[in-house]
Amino acid sequence: MPSQSVKLSCKNIWKVFGGNAEKIMNETNSENLDETLKEQGCVVGVRQANIEIYEGEIFVIMGLSGSGKSTLVRLLSRLIEPTAGEIIFDGKNLLDATEEEMIEIRRHKMGMVFQHFALLPHLTVLGNVAFPLEVQGVSKVEREKQARQVIELVGLKGRENYYPSELSGGQQQRVGIARSLAVEPELWFLDEPFSALDPLIRREMQDEFLRLQNVLHKTITFITHDFDEAIRLADRIAIMKDGRVVQIGTAEELVLNPADAYVEEFTSHVSKAKVLTVGSVMAAPLNANDVAGHVSVKDLIADVAVKVEAADKPLAVLDANGEVVGSLSRDKVISVLVAGEGYAGD
Template sequence: MTDVKRPVKLSCRNLWKVFGAGSEEFMRRNNGAASAQALGEARLIGAVRQASIDVHEGEIFIVMGLSGSGKSTLLRCLSRLIEPTYGEVNFDGRDLLKASDAELIEIRRHKMGMVFQHFALLPHLTVLENVGFPLSVQGVPKPEQKKRAQAVIDLVGLKGREHHYPRELSGGQQQRVGIARSLAVEPEIWFLDEPFSALDPLIRREMQSELMRLQGVLKKTIVFITHDFDEAIKLADRIAIMKDGEIIQIGAPEELVLNPATDYVAEFTRDVNRAKVMSAQSLMRASAAGGQHAGKVDAKAKVETFAADIVGANLPFAVTDGKGRLLGEVTPQAVIDLLAGRHVKQAQP
């Protein structure tokens, strides 16, 4: 889970993207506040409405929602690929909406990486040339281009395919090229807009694992768009759920499942496998005096990682913090109830 003490890398405040004639004047006249009814009466469409988020350095922040919820539009506003209608966007404490076109180009070239659902590889260039392309745009000398491109090609597991063309690669390999290309510029923040949604399920899971491996090495600040909650809970430090252009709730996956803020969030998370999301800490109870423990688990460990062991042992497991201190215990029955869909949250010690 993300340490909230980390610096905020990217943020937005009361961000709006409204489509339609006179949208900017309408938002100014209404001081950055408008109801859905008011927008409709003005024949305007609020694709993003009053969005406010903080993305901390080194976290994977996932924005999710159904098709048309505004999640991709929000990402494009955060990177200024499209112009917000109203609000603030701050990157490293700097208001991006006040940056000139030349300044924005430099920020995108040197500090932002972007990966989209469609790979957009250049078919006439090899893997090495595709990956090195953004470096050539930066004016990086050719020897340095090749060196940096080769390094990220190796990093994403494509060593030996440097001289292949996109048509000679599988879908997963093409997406790896797209990822390598975006990493070649050594970005400070990485925007990924449904990068795996066009892939077959097996390749998609492979790429999710690859992303987690890369994140373990690179510690990037990532804004990731998806409509798949299983993908979100596998990858996210925190998740923002959007509906009709608004952010409904922000929290860690476990928070959203255990404490949904609205009926919509509850319905959105209803079919989630709780064992994948819930931690030992959320399921534990106070330790019984003099009780036996068949083993121990970290408080942050997901239930699915120890469910088989605790049920097989038929004895409670001790729950400990990062320093090995006893916090409580998880019982086999609590795990069985969770797996059977009968979970009742245990009282905390």
């Protein structure tokens, strides 16, 4: 479970592309800002974004192509400079770091994976994964030892001496993942790492990724334009549109309370049973005689459906302490499964 301590955040961060963007932003009042930026040929990549990423969570940034996701993740790692705003990493303003300090931070504390990343074609899997450690100045024996461990972790044991051209797309992406993990980063950024893979391999990689996170507990920023991928992976999701972060929440919160029509559109095709918890649809507790068995308030409807449907009475709903907090009937589960609705209460 992720903690609630903030590992990385940004405050009112802007990225405006174009020559004198900063000057325009400083000199123009907010009503005329958009118009003036446009007149001057500037493009807004990220607009006044505020996010907080908790230690150990998978924070997914989701949005259509061009909505500003990659720009935001580059700002968070300070690969590009913000036009305005702050980035706070472990309580320190990242913008105060010198260029040398930033290189050190990126080398030692940040791991990055991109959709189209370059493996070094003349290096083997082992050489590619050990490369960031070589850059750090780690000895050959030590870096190869560490590289072998992460190669095993991502399921490529036995392929240490293959060259990238001898690997499938999915395997190459695993090498990229291993390489990004070699330095044991505190922050792990993944920008659409699975988007180029075909659906079956993609699902496999998602499972693999969740398995890795169960072992590693990294603080992760994961970008995708696919809401299904987002709900499979995310602890929390930020939805972006036109450079703005329009809503942040769990998949369930986004489905239950979409902030606007755009978020609703994204969530409308999602199987409700896979995001709604028992707690969001349960009714008042019943007498002990009127229930058969129990489920947890945090279970997903999809995961308890078979059990509830098989029971001849409603089930008791228990909280984390085993206290009865509600009841769940077959009719309710069926209404979620069939209509995809029925969660708004009785």
